[in-house]
Amino acid sequence: MPEGHTVHRAARDQNERFAGKAIRAESPQGRFIEGAALIDERPLRSVEAYGKHLLYDFGDALFVHVHLGLFGKFRMGAMPQAGERGLIRLRLRTDDDWLELRGPTACEIFTAEQRRLLLARLGPDPLRSGSRPQRAFARIAASRSRIGALLMDQSIVAGIGNVYRCELLYRARIDPFAAGTTLAPEDWRRLWRDARSVMAQGVRDARMVTTLPNDRPHPRGPVRREERFYVYHRSGKPCRICGTSIRSAAMAARTIYWCPSCQAEGKPR
């Protein structure tokens, strides 16, 4: 489930198990053999998440860049290693812990310069303290593109994917088809605060749930899939608030879902 919260959660969990330790690395699947050899036996300083990107710092300006893409997944655990299945791009191990990476879009060695270039083309990340949302707003307010598309642009905001863009726009009562130029500064501040809150909850719970206000903890235990979202994957179903049929359409190469009544253009929150 790789939007920003998944990646930040992975960084947190992997730091706990691997940071500061010498790592054994291999690429059983074979597509990262040379890279794995470069980091094998080296101490991992830290894992950092920026938007949907992970950067593993092995010191001496040697980094590993991982992007999960749509299919990538981590599995992790305490030794001994669980039975493996499928194609493993990268496996990391210490005496105590193991980590497997399957199906990533990117798993590659980065120099300090490549790292710098990557970070330079990412917008502010709601999950990183010190991010400057004004940078994103300046881009949005100057663009005639639709807000629903702008939120998916990682150079404008880093870490939001299709589920969060649909849900955040619904929660803010913003029409996804409205041009960026029409977004009021106070609406952006509200959306950004909500993004920080909802996504941080996603990191804590290691799952996406957007259907309750963030200032109230979600009830413990499993939330039925059907109840996790307001609009995402709910095409044709009634809006939870007004009952209007949820609609869907292609936008920015993905399917966006929205309530045509709650998110009517010009409608105050």
Next chain:
DNA sequence: GTGGGATGGGCAA
């Protein structure tokens, strides 16, 4: 058993 779709993004055109 199978085929389509999925929370992403780079690239060509």
Next chain:
DNA sequence: TGCCCCTCCCACA
């Protein structure tokens, strides 16, 4: 905009 990458899961047979 569409194609490709390339993995897992679920609805449907």
